[in-house]
Amino acid sequence: MKQLWIAVLSGLIILSCTYSGWSCPFELPTTRTTVKGHDLTIELATTPEARSCGLSRRASLPSNRGMLFVYAEPDILTFWMKNTHIPLSIAFIAADGLIVSIQKMNPFPLTTVYASPVPALYALEVNQGWFDEKGIGVGDVVEFSLPITLDIR
Numbered sequence: 001m002k003q004l005w006i007a008v009l010s011g012l013i014i015l016s017c018t019y020s021g022w023s024c025p026f027e028l029p030t031t032r033t034t035v036k037g038h039d040l041t042i043e044l045a046t047t048p049e050a051r052s053c054g055l056s057r058r059a060s061l062p063s064n065r066g067m068l069f070v071y072a073e074p075d076i077l078t079f080w081m082k083n084t085h086i087p088l089s090i091a092f093i094a095a096d097g098l099i100v101s102i103q104k105m106n107p108f109p110l111t112t113v114y115a116s117p118v119p120a121l122y123a124l125e126v127n128q129g130w131f132d133e134k135g136i137g138v139g140d141v142v143e144f145s146l147p148i149t150l151d152i153r
Contacts, residue, residue, distance in 0.1 A: 033068070033124075033144035035099075038134045040126065042068045042144070046152045055125055056083040066126040068144070072152050074119035080112065081105050087128035092116035097141045102131050 028043040028050055041064065045051045051069050055061060071077070074095055081088075085107050092101040103114050105128070116123070124142060131137070146152075 028067075029147060029150065031068075031144055031146065033066075033142055035131075035142050036134060036136050036140050038064075038136070040064055040066050040124075042066045042124065044068055044070055044146070044150065046070045046150055048153060054079075054084070055086060055088065056081075057085075059085055061086050061088075061127050063127065063130075066124055066130075069123040069125070070146065070150070070152055071121055074121045076118075077116045077120050077123050079105065079114045079123065079125075080110065081107055082110055084108065088125045089128045089131050090114060091124045091126075091131060091136075091142070092118075092120040093122040093124060093142050094118075095121040097143060099136070099138050099140050099142060102136075102138060104128055 028045060030041055030043050033040045033042050043066070045054060045067055051071075054069070055067055069077070077092060079090060084105075087107060088105045090103050090105055091099045092103075094100050100120055101117050105114055105125075106112075122142070
């Protein structure tokens with residue numbers, strides 16, 4: 001009986017370590033973007049799983065890196081900082097690349113929701129203060145091209 005419990009427990013441990021819902025995707029496609037002459041390398045979060053995970057569970061984000069959340073259709077986008085250790089700034093972006101809102105997000109508050117004030121198709125997260133340091137604001141345009149083979153759901 002003891003061996004059965006050990007086998008069951010071992011199986012559950014292996015299952016929990018391999019269940020993708022408890023870990024975040026680490027290999028997302030990347031592309032380059034330019035905002036007001038400033039270059040960024042961005043990871044592309046295009047699926048519900050990748051967008052749900054975002055930058056959570058990471059200890060840091062290198063400078064001039066970010067994550068672009070890509071949606072299939074414009075909508076009021078909402079974000080929170082569950083399991084996120086990095087202070088971030090988020091730009092909500094319209095379909096034409098125009099920044100419609102920039103907000104600062106602090107780690108871990110589970111009750112704070114950051115929402116786009118109007119429907120947006122993209123959201124760009126970077127280290128907190130990056131937009132301010134570069135003089136980027138509402139009305140500026142984010143320039144990028146998405147790979148044609150990208151799976152956007």
